[in-house]
Amino acid sequence: MLKKFLVAAAMLIASTMSSMANEYGTPDEAKAMAEKxxxxxxxxxxxxxxxxxxxxxxxxxxxxxxxxxxAPDGVTLAHGAKASLVGRNLMKLRDVDGKFLTKMIVEVADKGWVDYKWQNPKTNAVEPKTSYVIKVGDKSVGVGAYKR
Incomplete structure (x- = not known):
């Protein structure tokens, strides 16, 4: 009886962890979306x-x-999580660690990863994030995944 209970409990925990893992995007998914x-x-x-x-x-x-x-000057042209940022120049915006995150994003040569901290739209907490950035002309397009 105890053995059946432990097996059932282990399956429940594994199922919960699996559904939690699917609740958030991964860096690979962020890169694929940025490329798309x-x-x-x-x-x-x-x-x-x-x-x-x-x-x-x-x-x-x-x-x-x-x-x-x-845009190359740091003006936000699109932001899928915060429409209020569109049209604003964020070149001098720093994350909680003092990193100039927009400057880092705009300065990515062609394709690359940028690490910083940003507010997660699902949790509203400031969390570590890695974003994959691609240049399209002189614009920087990216998608980021929160590190878990």
């Missing part, structure tokens, strides 16, 4: 892509993954 977003900008054009990226609940929002786009 860069291709979308090239095929649909920047203006249409920005509209698509900003559509709440659309194809460009997956759990805590969303697309952001910055």
């Amino acid at each position: 977003a860069a291709a979308h900008i090239q095929s649909a054009g920047l203006d249409q892509a920005i509209k698509d990226f900003m559509t709440p609940g659309g194809d460009w929002h997956d759990r805590d993954l969303y697309v952001f786009v910055f």
Whole structure:
């Protein structure tokens, strides 16, 4: 009887952990979405892509993954989690550790990862995040995953 209980408890814990893992995006998923977003900008054009990226609940929002786009001067062109940031120059924005996160994102040469801390839209907590950034023309398009 105890053995059956322990097996059932272990299965429940494994199932809960598996569903929790699926609740958040991974760095691999963030990179894939960033690559897809860069291709979308090239095929649909920047203006249409920005509209698509900003559509709440659309194809460009997956759990805590969303697309952001910055102009070379740090002006936010799209931000899937905080529409209020669009049009704002965030070049001097620092994360809680003092890192100039937008500056780091804009300065990524072509493709690369940027690590910083940012508010998770699912938990509202400031958490470590890694974002994959791709240059499309002079724009920086990226998607980040919160580190777990």
